[in-house]
Amino acid sequence: MGSPSTRPREKALRAEAIKAGPGQAGKGRRGVAVLGSTGSIGRSTLDVLRRHQEHFKLVALTAGRNRDEFAAQVEEWRPTYAGLAGPVDDGRWPSGPEVLVEAATHPDADIVVNAVVGSAGLDATLAALRAGKRVALANKETLVMAGALVAQAACAGGGEIVPIDSEHSAILQCVTGRDGGLARLILTASGGPFREWEAARVRNATVEEALQHPTWRMGHKITVDCATLANKALELIEAHHLFGLPYDALEVVVHPQSIVHAFAEFHDGSVLAQLGFPSMELPILYALTHPDRLPDSGIRRFDPVAAGPLTFEPVRTDVFPALAFGLAAGRAGGTAPAVFNAANEVAVAAFLQGAIPFGRISETIERALDAHTPVSASSVEAVRAADRWAREAAQQSVRS
Numbered sequence: 001m002g003s004p005s006t007r008p009r010e011k012a013l014r015a016e017a018i019k020a021g022p023g024q025a026g027k028g029r030r031g032v033a034v035l036g037s038t039g040s041i042g043r044s045t046l047d048v049l050r051r052h053q054e055h056f057k058l059v060a061l062t063a064g065r066n067r068d069e070f071a072a073q074v075e076e077w078r079p080t081y082a083g084l085a086g087p088v089d090d091g092r093w094p095s096g097p098e099v100l101v102e103a104a105t106h107p108d109a110d111i112v113v114n115a116v117v118g119s120a121g122l123d124a125t126l127a128a129l130r131a132g133k134r135v136a137l138a139n140k141e142t143l144v145m146a147g148a149l150v151a152q153a154a155c156a157g158g159g160e161i162v163p164i165d166s167e168h169s170a171i172l173q174c175v176t177g178r179d180g181g182l183a184r185l186i187l188t189a190s191g192g193p194f195r196e197w198e199a200a201r202v203r204n205a206t207v208e209e210a211l212q213h214p215t216w217r218m219g220h221k222i223t224v225d226c227a228t229l230a231n232k233a234l235e236l237i238e239a240h241h242l243f244g245l246p247y248d249a250l251e252v253v254v255h256p257q258s259i260v261h262a263f264a265e266f267h268d269g270s271v272l273a274q275l276g277f278p279s280m281e282l283p284i285l286y287a288l289t290h291p292d293r294l295p296d297s298g299i300r301r302f303d304p305v306a307a308g309p310l311t312f313e314p315v316r317t318d319v320f321p322a323l324a325f326g327l328a329a330g331r332a333g334g335t336a337p338a339v340f341n342a343a344n345e346v347a348v349a350a351f352l353q354g355a356i357p358f359g360r361i362s363e364t365i366e367r368a369l370d371a372h373t374p375v376s377a378s379s380v381e382a383v384r385a386a387d388r389w390a391r392e393a394a395q396q397s398v399r400s
């Protein structure tokens, strides 16, 4: 067997649909749809777009339930399409889950920023790829649930995925323009708020404590995922699908400063890394412009002295078992990752509602995975069935 290479998978997920990058923006502004515009990534995306209106035109917006903020965004941007995915509204905008696909396939959208949280983003990702769009993907749950289906949709429709997750953006920036030879990826993790806590204290951590992320300000679900390290498992599975490396070639290291976003090792032993002060605006901008870059005065310039010492340490896998459960689900393949994701979503929601202690999140995931026999995830129906089954299993576990 030869060394792993990014080429086949890159071809699958990154088809040739987008011929004219924003670097040639003189040829016209690129249409952007933002799904999840009222969230952390959605708002950061609008901040980026506000600075680059000569290159991009916002054509579609969707949010979930936050009508007031959404109304203000619609008022400011006046997109061609606006829809609320949450419960039926007062008639101002189309509403219901189907608005995500309507926005994602809008004819004026060249790029779809999927910043929805959780499995709700899957249909929009698939539809956008089938329609030949670039999907700037923050919604990692999509790739975790249905990586093979996402790759198929990209091939069938000529769309492409460009990751927004900072670690995957870092890797993409390291491999872009290189002809294969990628051997190993090391994703960095801040370690979350409980990095140095004793195991017993972690198990009983409160919601308030779990939401105190040391380096990033994000939505509640991903912030809790960072505290359990389930987020890093989701990211390993995401990296496996995006860059085509086996799980044995994917690693995680704790890096509390969140300055180095990932390391990419090539088969000659050379290692490249991408660095920057923690900000999602840079990976968002890169996902819009890849493989080109736009000058952006809104991004804090890097200063190695201000960044201070950069430290690295191993993950305490015994204290944060969700990482190993997710990795095992990734290795098992088929419907196991969808079960991992759904059980995690249910457990995190229950924790945030005060229904279970922090330590029960990983136990809920473990129970669901133990009770599941993975089958092929070759159809949306199979993935949805596994998702439903896992939600029910996790709900029972949470109630017991």
Ligand code: NDP
Residues within 6 Å of the ligand: 035, 036, 037, 038, 039, 040, 041, 042, 062, 063, 064, 065, 066, 067, 085, 086, 100, 114, 115, 116, 117, 118, 120, 138, 139, 140, 141, 164, 165, 166, 216, 217, 218, 219, 220, 221, 222, 280
């Ligand atoms: P938020 O919770 O801040 O925002 C989520 C967005 O999705 C909101 O606009 C929300 O609408 C909308 N939404 C929620 N549920 C639904 C639904 N069922 N259908 C349609 N829309 C819905 O999340 P983040 O921005 O933090 O994260 C979004 C995604 O990006 C996640 O997958 C996360 O893992 C990923 N990510 C986030 C990072 C970050 O820095 N935040 C970094 C890397 C990845 P409303 O608020 O109106 O209800």
